[in-house]
Amino acid sequence: MIKKRKKTNSKKISDLHTGVLVLENRKIFKGIGLGYQATATGEVCFNTSLTGYQEIISDPSYAGQIINFTFPHIGNVGTNKEDVESDKIWTRGVIINSEITDPSNYRALSHLDIWLKKNKIVGITGLDTRSLTNFIRDKGAPKGTISHSKKGKFNLNNLTKSTINWGGLKNLDLAKEVSTKKNFTWKGFRTWKKGDGFKKNNKNSYHVVAIDYGIKKNILRYFSDFKCKVTVVPCDTKADKILALKPSGIFLSNGPGDPAATGKYAIQIIKDLIKKNLPIFGICLGHQILSLTLGGKTKKMKLGHRGANHPVKNLIHDKVEITSQNHGFEVIKESLPKNVEVTHKSLFDNSIEGIRLKNKPIFSVQYHPESNPGPQDSVYLFQEFINSMKKNAKKKRY
Numbered sequence: 253m254i255k256k257r258k259k260t261n262s263k264k265i266s267d268l269h270t271g272v273l274v275l276e277n278r279k280i281f282k283g284i285g286l287g288y289q290a291t292a293t294g295e296v297c298f299n300t301s302l303t304g305y306q307e308i309i310s311d312p313s314y315a316g317q318i319i320n321f322t323f324p325h326i327g328n329v330g331t332n333k334e335d336v337e338s339d340k341i342w343t344r345g346v347i348i349n350s351e352i353t354d355p356s357n358y359r360a361l362s363h364l365d366i367w368l369k370k371n372k373i374v375g376i377t378g379l380d381t382r383s384l385t386n387f388i389r390d391k392g393a394p395k396g397t398i399s400h401s402k403k404g405k406f407n408l409n410n411l412t413k414s415t416i417n418w419g420g421l422k423n424l425d426l427a428k429e430v431s432t433k434k435n436f437t438w439k440g441f442r443t444w445k446k447g448d449g450f451k452k453n454n455k456n457s458y459h460v461v462a463i464d465y466g467i468k469k470n471i472l473r474y475f476s477d478f479k480c481k482v483t484v485v486p487c488d489t490k491a492d493k494i495l496a497l498k499p500s501g502i503f504l505s506n507g508p509g510d511p512a513a514t515g516k517y518a519i520q521i522i523k524d525l526i527k528k529n530l531p532i533f534g535i536c537l538g539h540q541i542l543s544l545t546l547g548g549k550t551k552k553m554k555l556g557h558r559g560a561n562h563p564v565k566n567l568i569h570d571k572v573e574i575t576s577q578n579h580g581f582e583v584i585k586e587s588l589p590k591n592v593e594v595t596h597k598s599l600f601d602n603s604i605e606g607i608r609l610k611n612k613p614i615f616s617v618q619y620h621p622e623s624n625p626g627p628q629d630s631v632y633l634f635q636e637f638i639n640s641m642k643k644n645a646k647k648k649r650y
Contacts, residue, residue: 271376285400286375287368294344300559312466315342315508327364330355426509456481461499465507491524504538511540531640534616549587556580560625576623613640
């Protein structure tokens with residue numbers, strides 16, 4: 253049975269703005285409050301995905317951010333207990349164009365509004381998301397404060413002050429906030445299949461140690477698909493403790509915040525791991541931190557890449573992949589040393605989407621191969637990591 257929210261009086265709601273968004277330039281958007289009644293400040297970004305809103309909102313990489321969905325019909329397939337990427341939701345708030353209709357999907361268990369309330373996420377609907385998207389496109393992702401109150405009373409001066417006084421994502425290490433606090437072993441569930449749901453992997457051919465900067469559950473599920481045992485460790489775990497777990501390979505996860513800030517402790521850990529010649533694979537923030545470790549530099553992007561329709565060219569195989577992305581920082585191409593090869597680039601802006609170390613089994617990508625935005629163009633990356641662990645294991649036998 254689907255949990256539905258209580259019906260509201262449409263006449264009263266149209267006369268009363270119960271939600272407001274205030275940007276750092278003092279621009280104000282009024283609308284109808286959704287989800288949890290509270291106030292939250294963060295970076296306002298936009299996501300162009302048509303589906304997968306529950307996975308997007310529950311992605312730890314959105315810590316410190318308010319998501320403006322460009323697709324107007326968000327929430328109409330409801331929510332469930334399976335399509336979540338983290339046990340705790342770190343997103344600050346959500347902005348959607350149209351009021352949510354009752355869920356219409358065979359997997360739906362609850363209305364999005366109820367799910368947002370349960371996870372204490374502030375939302376707003378009924379505002380011009382296209383205008384907001386155009387503003388972000390032209391001016392860059394601004395700081396903003398979103399507030400929801402049934403009474404519709406807001407102190408706009410205080411909301412503006414909160415927005416202006418917030419420091420923003422630059423120089424902010426959020427990985428320590430979202431990372432696991434202690435080691436744990438993934439339960440072994442594979443990716444979801446229609447008719448089967450989540451089946452368990454009972455055969456472990458390789459042991460992957462995943463450094464958790466804000467890891468998504470579907471990454472862990474993919475490792476289970478490829479018959480891997482996964483031990484997840486906190487983001488600041490020292491190299492000797494990671495090596496003591498006897499990994500076949502190291503995975504550097506996605507995550508939020510400024511890679512340079514996280515790199516203050518992460519770079520030395522990865523340097524020590526590289527010396528051991530173990531296969532290393534990074535995604536998103538893991539890609540950025542690996543690049544920093546190898547001598548590169550990163551910078552904040554004006555807009556960032558967030559959506560499920562980003563074309564990326566594989567420069568090694570001369571093929572184009574349609575990818576899912578979520579990042580606001582990028583690696584500066586000119587900063588990479590000669591022993592690092594760029595393997596993928598964005599066909600939107602030519603930014604770096606993948607690298608590999610020329611003389612060791614170490615590589616990373618900026619996008620999310622586990623997200624499957626319709627096509628499964630990028631799953632081969634997991635297979636490449638498995639192959640590198642297989643080759644490394646053979647070397648150790650002789």
